[in-house]
Amino acid sequence: MREKLEALQAEAIEKVQQADNLQSLQDVRVAYLGKKGPITEVLRGMGKLSPEERPVIGELANKVREAIATALDNKKSLLEEAALNEQLQKEAIDVTLPGRPVKTGGPHLLTSIIEEVEDLFLGMGFEIKEGPEVETDYFNFEALNLPQDHPARDMQDSFYVTDHLLLRTQTSPVQARTMREYDGNKAIKMICPGIVYRRDTDDATHSHQFTQIEGLLVDKHVRMSDLKGVLLEFSRKLFGSDREIRLRPSFFPFTEPSVEVDVTCKVCDGKGCNVCKHTGWIEILGAGMVHSNVLRMSGYDPEEYSGFAFGMGVERIAMLKYGVDDIRHFYTNDVRFLSQYHKA
């Protein structure tokens, strides 16, 4: 018996080794371990054995069975692994072929700048206001201390629609409207981005339509030093933390004192180059303390309230920040221009 079992084990393991696919391996399993297999047969013939031999042979038979089963399992794993490897090999692709493109668009460069500036001022507690583009002469000029026949009206040649309606030449009317809305007794912190229009012939540096962002802060005890502080903060966030600003006196009818604000040239770091006309400075903003006439006309008592206002041209900021050389690019919407400023 013992010999027979041992021979069976050797024979079965030999067959297992010879099996070269899962089916033939299964056949081996059925042939040796199945209900009609030789081991079962051996076990069935155990009754004829002496009581001393029975447990010995029983144990041996189980060992043989286990050894065959282990060999079968091991071989099965091997075969499965081989089959998987074969499949994987068949499934291989050329990973160097291009991927399937995901079509994405992107924002207009002016929108990117506007949103960046908006976010900066939102962070400083400003709100965002809008106003009409077809504006009354009153809000566009008079409420901003620019009465009829004022020489400063020449600074901005306007598109009139009627004698008292025009396309706004600046976003400042939104400031006047906001002051009126706030009834002369609340603090204001707002910025107003928007489209404005001037009678300019379109060329590389002029556009009859362009974009401004203006800001206004009105409160009790607002100082010119606060204007400097806010604009320094803004300039550093927008252009880089190492920027400096300087103020130069200027003139706007709605502010007094009025200043122009320069930021250190980023091309030459203030050393002087062609971009900054060798001054080391680039003009980015107009600003000033809100004129008492403007406060008064909008219902604020200039004895009690003071404020500052500032304004910038978005195209100019974009041109400086990204080196765009022609303002018309912003309105031509050439896809080769638009797609330069985002990852399409």
Next chain:
Amino acid sequence: MYVSLNWLKQYVDIDNISPEDLAEKITRSGIEVESIERVAPESTNVFVGYVESCEQHPNADKLNLCQINVGTETYQIICGAPNIAQGQKIAAALPGARLPGGVKIKKAKLRGVESHGMVCSLQELGIDEKFVPKDVADGIFVFPEDTEVGTPVAELLNLDDVILELGLTPNRADAMSMLGVAYEVAAILDKEVKQPEESYQTSDSKAADLVSVKVEDGELNPYYGAFVIEDVTIGASPLWMRNYLMAAGIRPINNVVDITNYALLVYGQPLHAFDYDKVATKEIVVRTAKQGERIQTLDDQERTLKGDEIVITNGTEPIALAGVMGGANSEVSDDTKTILLEAAYFDARAIRRSSKHHNLRSEASARYEKGIDPNRVKRAGAYAARLLAEYADGKIAQGVVEFDELDRKEKQVKIDTASVNNRLGTTISDEEIASILTRLQFGFEQDNSEFIVSVPTRRGDISLFEDMLEEIARIYGYDNIPYTLPQGEAFAGKLTTKQYLKRQLKQYLQGAGLMETITYSLTSKARTEMLVSPDVKEQAVYPVALKMPMSEEHSHLRLSIIPELVDTLSYNVARKQENLGYFEFGRVFLSKEEQITEQPNETARLAGALTGTWMEQPWQQEKKPVDFYVAKGIVEGIFAQLDLEPVFQQAQVDGYHPGRTATVSHNDRVVGVVGQLHPTVQKAFDLKETYVFDLDIAYLIDQYEEVPSFRTIPRHPSVTRDIALVVSEAVHAGDIQRTIRESGGNLVQQVQIFDVYQGEHMEAGKKSIAFTVLYQDPTRTLTDEEVEASYNSIIENVKTKHDAELRS
């Protein structure tokens, strides 16, 4: 304003500062120096030469062979200028000379004859063509006879001068004069201002015997002064004066005109010289023009007067358009003997209107319209009279015949140190304020920290506390103001819901593959009539027209963004960029009135345009062109962003493909359109198949519910049923879908179309559409019976409503 530094030196000491430093200081304290230029930086080795002889070149008709003595030596120079002649003193550039523009003078042979230099015109010496006197514009410059031979020309012609170009803001009219600039520079450098000499000797004549002055309206012309200068000799003005005029950008003409211009530049006070004999009536009457009255101005233009201009007349006819330009009928000419010199003060607004109406700007009007100094009117007249005596041999009659109602008082402005510091955020002391006022040469009375400032009349721009604040701040220096942050109440900055949604929608569209554009709001009239969305059209609106457009292309405000987007596509396609998807979130301008009187309704639209291939994967041969359903899918996405439900209905819209266009509605209100452009429109823009959408996004954003209520997440399983129907091909899937939804009861959560088939195995004129109906009740599991009941009701309804059959 061009400021010659050599000239400025006569009024203020600037010897110890470089032009660059001076320019920087001027810029930093209030007036922008736009450029610093040397008159002629490169002229060297050019001397005054005497033309000893001048003969025709043996081999060239138009050239002259000249012997020119420059003091030490005589040079043979060939010159082509028509005006060269023996006996002249001219500018000779000798070999080795360098002229502006990099010209180097060398010995040369011209037509076989040697030339040792060049005789120069003013242009060649670097003077701008437009300022060169007309008599020497086409030839060389001839120096006065008394000029010393051998003198370097640079010095004589002021070529070593430095010119600062000032960019003046409208408030700084005071700096439109050399004296005004001198005051500014004196304040910056803490110097004195030297005044010009204005005294003169008079003849025995009395001006009052020679002319009378009458002013009809003292408001428009509060001061008119007439000086009379007899026996003048018209000729060239002195070279130094011509130099300064050219440096200031004024072309020299003759001594009389040059002197009035020179005095104008010194004082900022316009003056006018009439030929006294041509005034004829010996009478000056200043009045308002009569409508239709005519005058020929000095620029040879015949002008018809509107009626509100101020005119100077001789009692009968206009002889000058006051404050703007003189009349040809009283112009000074070579034979003029007696000058009537006007020094007047005119109302700024009246001059501004007059100049604007006639589109005529002059040195005079530029100053009058911004306001001149009432205390300089007569002084400038006296100074010019003095110069006329000196440089035109004139004899000044005694007295000035005047009309005088002019207010010359100085304005008083109160300031105090605390208010100044509170407003600036500084800690300026009383002493510093006093010192700044002194430097500005403003009179003041001080009581500790309170000041009453008497503002000089030259500074007409200062009348309020803030104006003085600015003066103090700019002289104190803006750099010295500290950086602080506002101390007021802190606010939380936040986008409003609408602003947030606008950003959200833009991001969605970018994610959906569209590029944002910004196009012009101003368009042509023709464009306002095309591709207007049905929801806009039904409001019966008119486009807003400009009163005076600059061009036809930009004459009206748009009613629709679509034409601009389509034009943008066309522009790009013409540049071989063929696969495009654009969107714009912008305003349109809708007026209820044909003749606009009130502000139009400005409303936000969201529009898009797509053409070409939408998806492409070349090596897998996948290429999907844009079609209606791409555009519609994007519109559905926009609604989804706002949590709204769109309804699409086939529609006929002008400019759109009749079979591939739908109106978009929300709650039974048409809010826009989506569709293919009509092939004729496509052709007009050179486009292939193009799909667009245009939505009233302002309205849709208003419909957005800020905090949608929570919807329970279903815990019980859903049941689906597929229904395949055969219908006539004219039936719209969307209609059946709606019937299924409406007839299925409230357990129906979703009805999706998963197959549309037409063709083989299908009866002609029929199509099959397959739907999946999803049933669900979030609170319980559904029974077969209730789903069956709903299904049966659906079948019943689609059979009767759409003549549908179940597909077997």
